[in-house]
Amino acid sequence: MANSQLIKGSLQTIILKLLEENEKMYGYEITQKVKELTAGEIKITEGALYPALHKLEAEGLLSTEIQQVDNRVRKYYRLTQNGEKEVNAKMSELKAFMENMQRIINPGLNPDYNF
Amino acid sequence: MANSQLIKGSLQTIILKLLEENEKMYGYEITQKVKELTAGEIKITEGALYPALHKLEAEGLLSTEIQQVDNRVRKYYRLTQNGEKEVNAKMSELKAFMENMQRIINPGLNPDYNF
DNA sequence: TTTTATTACCTAAATTTCTTAGGTATATAT
DNA sequence: ATATATACCTAAGAAATTTAGGTAATAAAA
Numbered sequence: 001m002a003n004s005q006l007i008k009g010s011l012q013t014i015i016l017k018l019l020e021e022n023e024k025m026y027g028y029e030i031t032q033k034v035k036e037l038t039a040g041e042i043k044i045t046e047g048a049l050y051p052a053l054h055k056l057e058a059e060g061l062l063s064t065e066i067q068q069v070d071n072r073v074r075k076y077y078r079l080t081q082n083g084e085k086e087v088n089a090k091m092s093e094l095k096a097f098m099e100n101m102q103r104i105i106n107p108g109l110n111p112d113y114n115f
Numbered sequence: 116m117a118n119s120q121l122i123k124g125s126l127q128t129i130i131l132k133l134l135e136e137n138e139k140m141y142g143y144e145i146t147q148k149v150k151e152l153t154a155g156e157i158k159i160t161e162g163a164l165y166p167a168l169h170k171l172e173a174e175g176l177l178s179t180e181i182q183q184v185d186n187r188v189r190k191y192y193r194l195t196q197n198g199e200k201e202v203n204a205k206m207s208e209l210k211a212f213m214e215n216m217q218r219i220i221n222p223g224l225n226p227d228y229n230f
Numbered sequence: 231t232t233t234t235a236t237t238a239c240c241t242a243a244a245t246t247t248c249t250t251a252g253g254t255a256t257a258t259a260t
Numbered sequence: 261a262t263a264t265a266t267a268c269c270t271a272a273g274a275a276a277t278t279t280a281g282g283t284a285a286t287a288a289a290a
Contacts, residue, residue: 001208001211001212001215004124004208004211004212005124005125005127005128005246005247006124006125006128006208006209006212007124007212007277008123008124008246008247008276008277009119009120009121009122009123009124009247009276009277010120010121010216011276011277012120013120013121014216014219017219017220018219021222026238026239027238027239027240028236028237028238028239029238032237034219037215037218037219037222038215038218038219041211041215042215042219045277045278045279046238046239046240047240047241047242047277047278047279047280047281048276048277048278050239050240050241051240051241051276051277052276052277054240069238070285070286071284071285071286072237072238072239072284072285072286073238073239073284074237074238074239075238075239091220093116093119093121094121094216094220096116096119096156097116097119097121097122098213098216100116100152100153100156100157101125101128101129101209101213103152103153104129104132104133104149104152104153104157105132105206105209107136107152120275120276122248123247123248123275123276124246124247124248124276126247126248141267141268142267142268142269143265143266143267143268144267147266160248160249160250161267161268161269162248162249162250162251162252162269162270162271163247163248163249165268165269165270166247166248166269166270167247167248169269184267185256185257186255186256186257187255187256187257187266187267187268188255188267188268189266189267189268190267190268
């Protein structure tokens with residue numbers, strides 16, 4: 001699973017959704033949360049995460065806030081208003097994607113998801 | 116949906132699964148089948164498809180057979196034995212991916228898919 | 231007490247995958 | 261005649277990710 005190609009392209013969706021649920025998070029926290037939620041099956045590498053966060057910030061979907069914790073710097077990210085809208089769009093895309101994959105993989109079945 | 120990043124990385128899975136269901140298919144047929152199954156939502160571009168087919172063949176997962184139909188050449192692809200094994204692996208990965216996405220997106224729900 | 235692991239940020243080269251934009255050729259419909 | 265559909269292909273560029281680093285503080289282990 002860790003090396004599955006399928007994970008590619010889902011990073012933005014994951015980040016945005018986690019920030020919808022959690023108000024504010026810092027990068028390292030996101031990697032740990034994903035590892036926790038997926039029982040270690042999905043590991044977000046920092047080389048992918050940080051550029052993705054910077055890009056989302058540059059696009060105006062995330063805002064940042066730096067905090068000092070024990071002489072250590074933490075950079076918290078939270079959704080902007082546009083970011084909140086984008087989460088909904090990404091969720092629609094994810095739902096459509098999963099339904100379409102079901103149609104291809106399992107023709108003759110009407111999928112039922114809980115979003 | 117057409118431009119969704121999520122589709123990236125799923126092309127090999129789609130090709131292999133369709134060939135498991137259909138015995139043999141040619142490239143153009145695959146693009147049409149996907150369009151049909153997804154009501155036009157997923158359009159596989161030929162610039163992505165043909166290199167993917169060639170790669171799968173080079174990896175020994177697909178074999179080819181050329182047929183003449185009305186002065187036109189068709190290149191049929193079918194699964195090799197290794198290809199058949201790989202379909203199962205890809206299906207496991209897809210299932211795991213979808214379950215993990217559900218865990219991230221919808222924490223506190225146990226997903227139930229029909230594979 | 232020195233080393234290792236964890237926390238926490240980051241970048242850059244290389245790889246992979248896909249998009250975009252072509253090219254070739256036949257058959258069919260307008 | 262021209263456009264659309266069928267049917268194959270490639271190559272440049274874009275985008276996301278992997279791999280492999282670097283920096284620095286804290287905590288745990290040897």
